[in-house]
Amino acid sequence: MGIIPSLTPSLIGQCLLDEEQPFRRRLLPEAVVDAICRYGAPVGSALEISECQGRCMDLAREKITEFEVTGKSFPSGMGFVARELTAGKGRFQRLWHAPRGGLWLTLVLVDTLLPETSRLYPLAAGVACGELLRQYGIDAHIRWVNDVQLQGRKIAGILSETFTGPVYRERYVLIGIGLNVNNDVFPGELAPIATSMKEQLGSEQELALVAARLFAKLAWNIGLLHYQEALRFNGEEEDSPDGHDSLIIQAWKGLTDSIGRSVWFGFDVQKNPQYRAQVLGIQHDGGLILKLAESEDVVVEYSGEIRYLD
Secondary structure (H helix, E strand, C coil): CHHHHCCCCCHHHHHHHHHHHHHHHHCCCHHHHHHHHHCCCCCCCCCCCCCCCCHHHHHHHHHHHHHHHHHCCCCCEEEEEECCCCCCEHHHEEEEECCCCCCEEEEEEEECHHHHHHCCCCHHHHHHHHHHHHHCCCEEECCCCEEEECEEEECCCCCEEEEEECCCCCCEEEEEEEEEECCCCCCCCCCEEEEEEEHHHHCCCCHHHHHHHHHHHHHHHHHHHHHHHHHHCCCCCCCCCCCCHHHHHHHHHEEECCCCEEEEEEECCCCCCCCEEEEECCCCCCCCEECCCCCEEEEECCCCCCCCCC
């Protein structure tokens, strides 16, 4: 099933240098690529790898607290990776099946972004997962805001939470990602709605390399958030493909299949769907633009989830 301990910051850096930067330079000026990479450099620069954890999110909170109590500054960009989770959870406390063979991680970032930009962290993580899977030839799509699917079957999920340090009151963003890599046996209720890279590609993948490539793409997309905010501070327009949407929103639009779909919306849509609507698009700050089915009023939602009707 591959072995995670061979994942190192050096391997992540190698993926950035050998794969990400050459790819991005085909699309953007070299100076822009270099700037974005500098902003994203802390991602994956420190790692803690475990055989088994309850939740990586809980471990991350414990480590932040430990650092602050002992008078140390927590390293932004640190990643916590486990080979197996025994108490994995998704949104609304839903259990997440996380056996060996999958990639289970939490990335911790000191939140220095403005709230408008910080809202885009889940989208940036979703783009990173989608781009990774496309790199492997898997035609995955993002369902707003945090599910990565292939023909309606979930292959990855993202959960973003915040935490305030108990001593310095620093605000942290915790991005949890679960990616089905070599785990291809799912409990009965998940079997029809989940899939994995192994199932799609017909062979096991080198787990450490998949993880390193994902961290590299996280570094790029999180660096992109910092880059676009810096441009706004300087009163500059971001060099986006259509001259309007930011690069991160452009990337998300290129990977989603949510726009144009008829959906149920709710804050726990499985238990309590609130209304039917059509997805019209996404705002620059990640808000989902919906046209209500009954009244045709247009609303914008920043939290909650959708389920496709068509």
